[in-house]
Amino acid sequence: MPDAPHAFDFAAVxxxxxxxxxxxxxxxxxxGTLxxxxxxxxxxxxxxxxIPVLLPDSGTALAADEWAAVMRSxxxxxxxxxxxxxxxxxG
Structure with a gap:
């Protein structure tokens, strides 16, 4: 049986x-992203x-327009x- 990628259940956490x-x-x-x-x-x-990699130094900043697009989506x-x-x- 081939190794399947592990799924992250975001809804659960x-x-x-x-x-x-x-x-x-x-x-x-x-x-692949939070x-x-x-x-x-x-x-x-x-x-x-x-597994989410939530170390303070591991985050990368998104450009403002890219971040806004994620928020809208x-x-x-x-x-x-x-x-x-x-x-x-x-109204």
Whole structure:
């Protein structure tokens, strides 16, 4: 049986994980990445073999436009990183 890559179950630990630098929530835009919701640091962390690498020195800063695009794709405000309220209807 070939070795299968380890899957990271973000949903199971989403409420427990935070950015080790900014202490803000993280989003999981793809299988190999976690991104801090902090607009000041905009840090991205790797997920290697199903294990998030959340060491303070391991994060790499995203460009502001790339970070904003990740926040939009994850249903968050692209300026603040805060969750967009689903009950806000366009007026």
């Amino acid at each position: 989403a409420d427990l994980l935070v950015c080790p630098v900014a202490r803000k929530p993280l989003v999981h835009p793809d299988a 991104v801090s919701c902090d607009p000041e640091t905009r840090l991205r962390y790797a997920v290697e073999d199903g 994850e249903g968050r405000d692209p300026a603040t990183g805060e969750p967009l309220s689903s009950d806000k209807a366009p």
